Amino acid sequence: MSDWVMVGAAADIPHGHAALVDVDGTPVAVFNVNGQFYAVDDTCSHAEASLSEGELDPEACSIECPMHGSCFDLRTGEPLSLPAYDPVRVHRVEVVDGTLRVAVDAGAMP
Ligand code: FES
Numbered sequence: 072m073s074d075w076v077m078v079g080a081a082a083d084i085p086h087g088h089a090a091l092v093d094v095d096g097t098p099v100a101v102f103n104v105n106g107q108f109y110a111v112d113d114t115c116s117h118a119e120a121s122l123s124e125g126e127l128d129p130e131a132c133s134i135e136c137p138m139h140g141s142c143f144d145l146r147t148g149e150p151l152s153l154p155a156y157d158p159v160r161v162h163r164v165e166v167v168d169g170t171l172r173v174a175v176d177a178g179a180m181p
Contacts, residue, residue: 109145117155
C-alpha cells in the first residue's frame with residue numbers, strides 16, 4: 072500500500088459524479104455514490120479507456136466503461152459483464168476535513 076495523497080475537495084465531486092485524479096503518477100477514478108466515495112484504476116482492464124468518463128450506476132454501485140461497455144463493481148473492481156474479464160484495482164479513499172485522499176493499492180496490476 073502506498074501513502075495517502077490529497078487529491079482535492081470532496082465537494083467538487085457531487086453525488087452521481089466522477090473525477091479523474093493523479094495519485095503519484097497513477098490515474099485513479101474517484102466516484103461519489105450517495106456520499107460514499109470509491110476509487111478504482113481509471114484505465115479499463117480491457118483496453119485504453121477512462122472509466123471516469125463512463126456511465127455511473129449508483130443503484131448497482133458500478134461504472135460502465137465508455138468504450139466497450141463492460142461494467143465494474145466499484146466496491147470490488149470485478150467486471151460484471153464482458154468483454155473485460157480482469158478486475159481493476161480498488162484503492163482506499165477517505166474524506167478528512169472535507170478533503171479527499173487516496174492511497175493506491177500497490178499490488179499486482181490487473
Ligand atoms: S476498454 Fe473497457 S470494456 Fe473495452
